[in-house]
Amino acid sequence: MGMSVLIVGSTALDSIKTPKAENPRLLGGSASHAAVAASFFSPVKLVGVVGEDFPRRYLRLYQRHGIDLAGLQIRPGKTFHWSGEYEANMNHRRTLLTELGVFETFTPTLPKSHQAAPFVLLANIAPALQLHVLNQMARPQFVAADTMDLWLNIALADLLKLLERLDAFVLNDSEARQLTKQDNLFAAFKKIHRLGPKYVIIKQGSHGSILSGPRGFFLCPAYPLPKLVDPTGAGDSFVGALIGCLAAAKGPVDDHIRRAMIYGSVVASFCCEGFGLLRTTKLQRPQIEQRVRELQELTRF
């Protein structure tokens, strides 16, 4: 196993409705998805908060993945609960309910053991909290962050402050358009680089993702799925597996980031094949390697 990855983000209970099924109070949240995905490659330290209602079996689930829970606060009150519904084509989702619970007053304080983690993933959460965690880190080697449209709307100033301090920023295409006011991806990449990050990854859902970095662009395919069950957490899984792979690799990030994205695509594809984390938590490393080989074959020419 490689170097350890500190991951902060939301830890939640997700109630997810699709045209085919309904699943109440699954383990969810950006940090949960990212941490489980990263755990296949590197040791993970999770930073988050849950309420007293948080099912013990979900704590055991984290532990089975070797996730260090010293930074997970258990507070009086309720766990963050999100409820959403997907449309028939699974491309659009509608939030039905957001109960912040203990998240409303969350102030992450890192245990000493966490402050020296060399790899940091600031998974989707308020940029102020992402900054607050980053401020407590000693001297991280590589810092990546994800975000969502909500923060572009209500916390742009914080997000811009964060961007100056990132090595890598991951966002989806509509967020990139919103942030840069540019339709053309090249122009969007350029603008985002100017805001700070050396590596910018724009996700395009089932169309894959694009990296812009010091060695130019990389077109990363999505693993094509015959059956999409629930895309919730796919983006978090992508970035979790990505940072896990980078922490596991030796040598410069530039030598590994393309393959790390491919692993991100693969773990995200498994995530979409079950509700919440149901499929991802059953994953075995050889199944991941198998899809990496398939992606190689699917793109060879």
Next chain:
Amino acid sequence: MGMSVLIVGSTALDSIKTPKAENPRLLGGSASHAAVAASFFSPVKLVGVVGEDFPRRYLRLYQRHGIDLAGLQIRPGKTFHWSGEYEANMNHRRTLLTELGVFETFTPTLPKSHQAAPFVLLANIAPALQLHVLNQMARPQFVAADTMDLWLNIALADLLKLLERLDAFVLNDSEARQLTKQDNLFAAFKKIHRLGPKYVIIKQGSHGSILSGPRGFFLCPAYPLPKLVDPTGAGDSFVGALIGCLAAAKGPVDDHIRRAMIYGSVVASFCCEGFGLLRTTKLQRPQIEQRVRELQELTRF
């Protein structure tokens, strides 16, 4: 140069408006774009009709590309004229005007010299005309066809008859959904194969294209463009370069079709960098090869 390709489709004058510019009466039509694209790789025989108003310089343009015009009828009346307007993000276009002119009564009759062409591309045109041309062919080695949403709406029965006789069928993702009533691409591919073609290629615009064939799937990237000028004809260029490459290659289609699609992506990318055929007609083979190498580098992992 390889074996010859017979291409039938529309030969038109296109008046194209984008947010940045307006260009009246450019050379256009599916067969024009496909024929010029194919001409970089194989000798082309064009089948189509134009009116007496068709500018002589456009005939010379075809000839400069070595395109055999024995199958191009010049008839009393007006050349097919299409006028369209693109929205700011270039993703949606609106037809402003369609004047069929001599196309209304077009009945392609192939010269003897054309009936033995081993490769046939039935570029976008009414399926009845595609069938009419196919019926005149001696014993083609490989037949590919493209289509558009209009024919799915008004000539589905003819299109289904055509599909039974194709080796390869090329369509875009929204047409695939419309034809198969399937959102999932895997399911769509399966249904289309059942209608006849051994090779099915679904185009996804700037997201590339996907092949489903006897050797499985191939995820073909689009060449990423810093500046999109006019996407008109990009799909026709893609399929034109594809069939041109297949005709130029030796050995089984399965050994070459992936690379042929990559050449299709590249020629389509050049097409988008100028209005109508303005950029494509200035192309040199080394510029094509350069972008093929770039795509290799952009997708390597």
